Structures are given as C-alpha cells and as structure tokens.
Amino acid sequence: MKRWYRAWQRTRLGTRITLGLGALALVVFAVVGATMTGIMHGYLDRRLDEQLSKSQNTQLPLLRETHGSPQSVFSWYSALYRVRDGVATPEPGGKLPEDAKQLADIAAEAVNGDVTRNIRLRDDGPYRVRACPVDNGSVLLSAAPQKDLDATVQQLIWVEVGAFAFALAVLLVLGRLVLRRGLRPLADMAGTAHDIASHDLTADPDLPVRAAGTGGGAEVEELRTAFNVMLAHIDTSLAAKTEANERLRRFVADASHELRTPLTSIRGYADLFRYAAANEPAEREAHLAKIREETARMSVLVDDLLLLARLDARAAETPLRPERVDLAELARAAADAFAAGRPGHPLTTSSSAAPVDADPLRLRQVLDNLLTNAAVHTPPGTAVHVSVAASGSEAVVRVTDAGPGIAPADQERIFDRFFRVDDSRTRGNGGTGLGLSVVQSLVTAHGGTVSVSSEPGRTTFTVRLPLAR
Numbered sequence: 001m002k003r004w005y006r007a008w009q010r011t012r013l014g015t016r017i018t019l020g021l022g023a024l025a026l027v028v029f030a031v032v033g034a035t036m037t038g039i040m041h042g043y044l045d046r047r048l049d050e051q052l053s054k055s056q057n058t059q060l061p062l063l064r065e066t067h068g069s070p071q072s073v074f075s076w077y078s079a080l081y082r083v084r085d086g087v088a089t090p091e092p093g094g095k096l097p098e099d100a101k102q103l104a105d106i107a108a109e110a111v112n113g114d115v116t117r118n119i120r121l122r123d124d125g126p127y128r129v130r131a132c133p134v135d136n137g138s139v140l141l142s143a144a145p146q147k148d149l150d151a152t153v154q155q156l157i158w159v160e161v162g163a164f165a166f167a168l169a170v171l172l173v174l175g176r177l178v179l180r181r182g183l184r185p186l187a188d189m190a191g192t193a194h195d196i197a198s199h200d201l202t203a204d205p206d207l208p209v210r211a212a213g214t215g216g217g218a219e220v221e222e223l224r225t226a227f228n229v230m231l232a233h234i235d236t237s238l239a240a241k242t243e244a245n246e247r248l249r250r251f252v253a254d255a256s257h258e259l260r261t262p263l264t265s266i267r268g269y270a271d272l273f274r275y276a277a278a279n280e281p282a283e284r285e286a287h288l289a290k291i292r293e294e295t296a297r298m299s300v301l302v303d304d305l306l307l308l309a310r311l312d313a314r315a316a317e318t319p320l321r322p323e324r325v326d327l328a329e330l331a332r333a334a335a336d337a338f339a340a341g342r343p344g345h346p347l348t349t350s351s352s353a354a355p356v357d358a359d360p361l362r363l364r365q366v367l368d369n370l371l372t373n374a375a376v377h378t379p380p381g382t383a384v385h386v387s388v389a390a391s392g393s394e395a396v397v398r399v400t401d402a403g404p405g406i407a408p409a410d411q412e413r414i415f416d417r418f419f420r421v422d423d424s425r426t427r428g429n430g431g432t433g434l435g436l437s438v439v440q441s442l443v444t445a446h447g448g449t450v451s452v453s454s455e456p457g458r459t460t461f462t463v464r465l466p467l468a469r
C-alpha cells in the first residue's frame with residue numbers, strides 16, 4: 001500500500017490527471033452500461049410477459065367451451081392442469097418438458113389467480129412461466145424460453161463493453177496529448193528555473209533568462225507573470241546588493257586612502273622632529289605643531305567615519321538623542337560661532353521660530369558643516385546668509401553664499417562620500433570630502449532632506465526637517 005502511494009506521488013501531474021480521468025470515465029461507463037442493460041432486460045421481460053398473456057387470453061374462451069388441450073406456440077410448453085386438493089395433474093394432449101414437477105407446483109398455486117414465475121429447466125435452461133385459472137379447478141399454464149432474451153442482453157453487454165473500451169482508449173490517448181500540450185508552459189518554466197539555478201549569480205548578477213512564451217490558459221499566464229515578476233525582483237535585489245557591496249568596498253578603500261595621507265605626514269614630521277631635536281632645536285616646535293595638526297585632521301576623519309557607519313547601520317544604537325529644540329536658536333548660535341571664527345566672511349541671518357524634535361548637537365554639526373563649506377570653498381570676503389523659517393509642516397534652513405558656485409555635474413555627486421571638487425581653489429584646504437555626506441546622513445536620520453542649487457554668485461544648501469507637532 002505504502003509502495004503504491006509512493007509510486008503515485010512520484011508520477012507526473014499529466015499522468016495523474018489522465019489516470020484520474022480514466023477512472024472517472026470507467027465509473028460513468030459502468031453506471032451507464034448497467035442502467036442501459038437493466039432497462040433493456042426489463043423491456044424484454046415485459047414483452048415476453050405480454051406475449052404469454054396474449055396467447056393465453058386468445059386460448060381461454062376456446063378452452064372454457066371445449067376443455068380440449070391448449071395449442072403450443074413456437075417452442076413454448078403449454079398444458080391444461082386439473083387441480084384437486086392442491087395437487088395439479090396435467091390433462092393429456094399438452095406439451096410439457098421431462099422435469100415438469102416445478103410446473104405442476106406453479107399450476108397448483110394458480111388455481112386462485114394468475115401466477116408469473118422464472119424457472120430453470122434441467123435440459124432447457126431459463127423459462128418464463130405464466131399460469132391462470134380457467135374454471136372449475138382447471139389451470140392453463142404456458143412456459144416461454146428466456147434463452148433468446150438472455151442472449152440479446154448478453155450481446156448488448158458485449159457491444160457496450162467494446163464501445164466503452166474504445167471510448168476509454170481514445171479518451172486516454174487524446175487526454176494525454178492535450179494535457180502534455182497544456183502542461184508544456186509549466187515544463188518550460190521549470191527549465192528556466194533550472195537554467196537560473198545553474199547560473200553563477202556571483203560572477204554575473206544579471207539573470208539572463210525569463211520565462212518566455214504566451215498562452216496556456218489564465219492560470220498558466222498568471223503563474224508566468226508571477227514567475228517573471230519574482231525574477232525581476234531577484235534581479236533588482238541582486239543589483240542593489242552588488243551596488244551596496246561596491247559602495248562599501250569603495251568607501252573602505254577611500255577611507256584607508258584618506259587615513260594614509262595624514263599618517264604618512266605624521267611619520268615624515270616625526271623623522272624631521274628627531275632630526276631637528278639633534279641639529280636644529282629651534283624647528284622642533286614647528287614640527288610638533290604639524291604633527292598635532294595632522295592628528296587633529298585624522299581624528300575628525302575618524303569621528304566622521306564612525307558617525308557615518310553608525311547612521312548607516314541604523315541599529316538600536318543610532319547616535320541621536322532627540323529633544324524639542326528651536327532650529328532658529330541653533331542657527332543663531334552657529335552663526336555667532338561662524339562670525340567669531342571666520343571674520344573674513346560677512347554673515348547675515350534671518351530667522352523665525354521653527355521647533356523640531358531632533359538631536360541639537362547633531363543639527364549644530366549640520367549647520368557648522370554647511371557654514372564651514374561656505375567659508376572654505378569661497379574666496380575671502382564672500383557674503384554668507386543663513387535663514388530659518390517654518391513652511392507648512394516643515395522647518396526650512398537655507399545656507400546661501402555668493403561664491404563661485406558648483407558645476408552642475410559636480411552638484412550631483414557633491415553628497416557622495418569622499419567626493420571633492422578637484423579644483424586648485426579648493427585643493428589643500430584640508431577638507432576630507434565627508435562633510436556633506438555627514439550632513440546628508442544626519443538630515444536623513446532626522447527624517448528630512450537636503451538639496452543644493454548653485455549658480456555662479458549664488459550657492460544655496462536647503463535643509464528641510466519635519467516641524468514638531
């Protein structure tokens with residue numbers, strides 16, 4: 001039983017459906033055949049009964065008058081019985097088989113009314129017997145053979161079996177063909193899936209195949225669409241993953257590179273310091289100051305890297321401590337610091353209250369980075385303007401400078417990590433290329449956006465943050 005079940009589970013869907021169809025057809029054929037045979041049998045039985053009673057009814061009047069012997073039609077048996085004390089004896093002249101005992105019993109029973117019976121004679125096979133009372137204790141009995149009737153029914157059964165077997169064979173063959181055609185799209189899809197499985201996605205992340213073809217019915221079409229949507233989804237996910245990996249790789253490479261520069265400088269200055277300690281003590285301090293400067297640059301870089309990594313992880317330990325703050329106040333404080341630290345850049349401000357739920361230290365970092373850029377990437381004397389306003393559901397901060405601006409091609413990449421406009425004007429101003437990346441990551445972490453618009457003489461960085469409710 002278990003082996004059968006396992007074999008059934010291994011059979012293909014097409015074969016299963018065909019077999020199921022065959023079994024169903026077999027049941028239908030059996031029911032139809034049995035019903036037809038039954039109806040035919042009943043009909044022939046009734047015909048024989050009618051013939052029996054008709055022949056008896058024509059003989060009865062004659063017998064009543066003459067009390068002679070009945071006529072025997074065809075190969076029928078026929079006799080007139082006299083019944084005395086429940087025992088029937090045949091009158092001479094009738095036609096009876098050798099073992100007529102059963103007939104005498106039926107005749108004895110029929111003295112009170114018509115009796116119809118099926119009997120089986122020893123030599124002649126099945127017979128239909130009809131007995132009816134004549135008068136004063138006489139009974140007319142006729143027996144017609146059922147052999148022909150049975151033969152007819154038998155023939156019908158053979159015809160049925162033949163026709164049904166043929167129909168079943170045609171059904172199975174055609175069904176198998178149609179099913180194979182219908183299931184071909186599924187087989188094709190399985191083939192596609194196999195192709196993808198044998199494709200090395202790490203070497204070439206572009207999935208080369210799709211389940212092609214059309215038709216096959218609504219369900220197959222649906223499945224194909226779902227299949228292709230899934231493939232497209234995997235495709236984009238893989239692409240995104242590859243892209244993220246590539247970005248990370250570049251980030252690590254850039255970070256190492258950026259860290260190597262101050263390290264090399266420090267090593268160089270350390271050598272110089274050792275040399276100066278022995279030969280030119282006056283220059284020692286200068287070398288020491290350089291070492292300090294490079295170390296400070298390095299720690300800024302490492303701080304920024306750490307902050308970016310944490311913001312990227314967006315884990316529970318997000319380095320933000322949000323509280324209700326007024327952005328206008330923060331901007332004023334940043335502006336004061338800027339005015340004190342960068343007297344070469346005239347600064348103007350305009351602000352109205354804009355309360356936000358944010359980490360004040362980090363927002364200050366955003367403002368400082370933008371203001372520092374406006375100072376270091378523009379010539380001395382360039383005017384800078386900071387504005388804070390609430391607009392709709394947003395707090396909007398704008399840092400504008402009247403500097404030379406940023407080329408449109410660079411504007412797209414300006415927020416990328418380690419991106420610096422390679423320009424003799426900005427080179428050597430100590431930037432790490434992380435300032436705007438940090439701004440963008442911090443603003444995004446606060447649920448806001450940052451954008452730039454720039455033309456010569458007017459560069460504006462716009463930060464939008466959700467207003468506190």
Ligand code: ADP
Nearest residue numbers: 373374377419420421431432433434435436437
């Ligand atoms: P960093 O300032 O450390 O170089 P940033 O990410 O802050 O790095 O800026 C990236 C680049 O964008 C800078 O190198 C500079 O060329 C350009 N940039 C930023 N702000 C301005 C500005 N206000 N005016 C002109 N160029 C700017």
